[in-house]
Amino acid sequence: MSNVFETIPERLRAFIEAQHVFFVATAPARAVGRLNLSPKGLDSLRVLDERRVVYLDFVGSGVETVAHLRENGRIVLMFCAFAGAPNIVRLHGRGEAIEPTDARFASLAALFPPADGARAVILVHVDRASDSCGYGVPLYEYQGERSQLGAWAAKKGAEGLVEYQREKNAASIDGLPGLRWAAKTER
Numbered sequence: 001m002s003n004v005f006e007t008i009p010e011r012l013r014a015f016i017e018a019q020h021v022f023f024v025a026t027a028p029a030r031a032v033g034r035l036n037l038s039p040k041g042l043d044s045l046r047v048l049d050e051r052r053v054v055y056l057d058f059v060g061s062g063v064e065t066v067a068h069l070r071e072n073g074r075i076v077l078m079f080c081a082f083a084g085a086p087n088i089v090r091l092h093g094r095g096e097a098i099e100p101t102d103a104r105f106a107s108l109a110a111l112f113p114p115a116d117g118a119r120a121v122i123l124v125h126v127d128r129a130s131d132s133c134g135y136g137v138p139l140y141e142y143q144g145e146r147s148q149l150g151a152w153a154a155k156k157g158a159e160g161l162v163e164y165q166r167e168k169n170a171a172s173i174d175g176l177p178g179l180r181w182a183a184k185t186e187r
Contacts, residue, residue, distance in 0.1 A: 004129070004130045008053075008129045013050075015089055016047055021041045021082075024036075024040055026074060028071055029071055038064070040055060042115070052125055053077065053124045055077075056115065056122075057118070057122050060169075063169040063170075064173065065095075065122065066097040066122075067171070069096055069122070076091065080134060087133070087134045088137065089130070090128075090129070091124065092130075093124045093127045095122055095124045095125070097121075098122070099119070099120050099180055100119075104123075105121060119169065166182050
């Protein structure tokens with residue numbers, strides 16, 4: 001049975017905050033562009049209030065979410081119960097990528113433990129929250145966070161991360177603009 005809400009009720013907030021992984025989906029405005037679906041973890045999500053969530057976006061080989069949000073803002077986050085009672089929660093809304101050059105970045109990034117490789121904070125303005133049964137989601141046991149991303153970013157160092165983002169994060173796979181600063185920086 002599905003329930004739909006205009007805001008994030010307290011019981012959904014508690015469920016969301018207990019999850020170790022979530023999924024983010026975005027799409028370009030045009031019908032021929034590629035959809036994007038990304039798993040997220042590493043204690044990277046915070047519920048700010050009944051209408052806003054933020055998550056820390058890490059350097060990656062692509063920049064689809066940032067590019068799609070810059071183009072049209074549409075986003076959905078999905079949380080699944082892999083332990084305990086079955087449940088799936090989706091948060092639909094409008095998102096924006098807040099890059100380190102944005103005045104809001106420092107205060108939002110401070111909500112998270114220090115992390116090498118953070119390239120943006122994604123702020124989602126939720127206009128629809130829903131939950132459903134989750135009966136088809138398998139049970140899994142959480143074993144811990146992976147350390148590879150932080151180690152990779154630390155090994156790259158600040159200069160290496162900048163160069164990597166210039167190369168990989170200035171545009172999406174469909175050619176949409178990605179990180180603002182990466183596209184503007186001379187090589």
